[in-house]
Amino acid sequence: MEFVEAVLLTVITASTPLLLAASGELVVERAGVLNLGLEGMMIVGGACGFAGAYLTGSTFFGALFGIVAGAGLSAVFALLTLGLAVNQVATGLALTILGIGLSGLIGAGFVGQRIVLAPYLHIPFLTDIPFIGRILFGQDAFVYFSILLVAAIWWFLYRTRSGLILRAIGDNHTSAHALGYPVLKIRLLAVLFGGGCAGLGGAYLPLAYTPFFIPGMTAGRGWIALALVVFSSWRPVRLVGGAYLFGAVTILQLHAQAFGLGIPSQLMTSLPYLATVIVLVLISRARGTAGSVAPASLGVVFVPDR
Numbered sequence: 001m002e003f004v005e006a007v008l009l010t011v012i013t014a015s016t017p018l019l020l021a022a023s024g025e026l027v028v029e030r031a032g033v034l035n036l037g038l039e040g041m042m043i044v045g046g047a048c049g050f051a052g053a054y055l056t057g058s059t060f061f062g063a064l065f066g067i068v069a070g071a072g073l074s075a076v077f078a079l080l081t082l083g084l085a086v087n088q089v090a091t092g093l094a095l096t097i098l099g100i101g102l103s104g105l106i107g108a109g110f111v112g113q114r115i116v117l118a119p120y121l122h123i124p125f126l127t128d129i130p131f132i133g134r135i136l137f138g139q140d141a142f143v144y145f146s147i148l149l150v151a152a153i154w155w156f157l158y159r160t161r162s163g164l165i166l167r168a169i170g171d172n173h174t175s176a177h178a179l180g181y182p183v184l185k186i187r188l189l190a191v192l193f194g195g196g197c198a199g200l201g202g203a204y205l206p207l208a209y210t211p212f213f214i215p216g217m218t219a220g221r222g223w224i225a226l227a228l229v230v231f232s233s234w235r236p237v238r239l240v241g242g243a244y245l246f247g248a249v250t251i252l253q254l255h256a257q258a259f260g261l262g263i264p265s266q267l268m269t270s271l272p273y274l275a276t277v278i279v280l281v282l283i284s285r286a287r288g289t290a291g292s293v294a295p296a297s298l299g300v301v302f303v304p305d306r
Contacts, residue, residue: 005131007251012135012143013209015247017042017201017218019146021225022232022239023153024197029229030157031190032170032295036092037077039222040099041195042202045070047103049203050213051110059118062207063142063200070199071192073099078191082184096222104215111213118142118208140208142200147240149197154236166190170295198222227273234295245275 021042028035048069053062077095080086118140121127126137157163169176169183177183201221206213228246232238253268 005134008135011244011248011251012139013247014250015244016143016146017204017209017221018225018228018246019150019201019240019243020142020204021198021201021222022228022243023146023149023236024194024201025225025229026232026234026236026239027153027157027166028190028194030170030234030295031166031187032173033081033187033191034088034092035074035077035191035194036089036226037073037095037099038092038194038198038226039218039220040096040102041070041073041198042099042222042225043103043216043218044073044099044106045199045202046205046217047107047110047202047213048199050113050115050206051106053115053207054110054113059116059207062115063203066199066203066207067196068199070202071196073102074191074195074198077195078188082187082191100216107213107215111215113213114211115206117211142204142208150236150240157236167295198225201225224273231275249275 021038025035025038045066049062049066051062052065053059056062073095077091080091081088120138120140121144123137127133129137155163157167165176165181166186169181169186173183202218205217205221210217224246228239228242231242231246249268249271253271
C-alpha cells in the first residue's frame, strides 16, 4: 500500500504541469486559435518562475513571474497571428525555439542554485488518514489550483454568456463578427490566458517538482499538453482524466526501467501520443466525420473588414 501511495503521489505531481498548460490551451483552441508555442512558453515560465522565487524567496512571486513570462510570450504570438495575420503554425514553432533559447539565457545565472519547494498542505487528522490522507489532503497548492482552474473553465464555457460567445467564435468567427462580437479582442484575451497557464505550468516544475532549474527541463511537456487537448476532445472534464492518464504513463516509464522490464523507453515515451491518435480515430468514427471534432475555425486567422 505504501508503494501504491507513493506511485499515486508521483503521478499527481507529474500530471499537474500538464493539466495547467492544457487547461489554458483548451480555452485558446475553443476560441479558434492554435498555439503551438506552448513548449516555449512553459520553459520560459519555468526559468522566470525559478528566478523570481530565488530572488524574492517566495513561491507565490515565483509563480507570478512564470505567469507573466508565459503571458508575455503569448502576447508576441497574438501580435503576429492576430495583428499581422502571420501563419499560426509557423509562429508557434518559431516561438517554441525562441522560448527554449530565451529560457537558457534567463536561467544561465541560476543553474546549480536551489530553492525551497512549495509547501504541502497538512490538515490535522485528515492528512494522517492512511493511504488517502496524503493523496487528497497533502498536496501542494498548485495541485488544488489546477483542479479549481478546470472547474472554473468548465463553468465559464458552459454556464456563462461570455463562454458561449467564445465558443461561438471558435465555431464560426464570421457569424460571430456579423453579430457584432469583437472577435480579435476575445481571441487576444484567450491567447493571453493560455500563455499565462502555460507559464504557470512551466513554473511548477522548479517550484514544486524539483528545487532547481535545468535548461530544457520541460522535456516536451508542452507538446504533450497540446496532444492532451486533442485527447480530451476539447472538453474540460475529460482533460482532468487525460492529464492524469498521461502523467501515469510518464511515471510508468520510469518504474518500468527501475524494475528492469525489457520495454524500450522510446516506446513508453510515445504512448501518450499513440493514445491521442487512437482516441481521435474513435471520436471521428463516432461522429461520422473527422473534421467535426475540433472547433470549426481552429487555426484560421480572422481579419475583420477595415
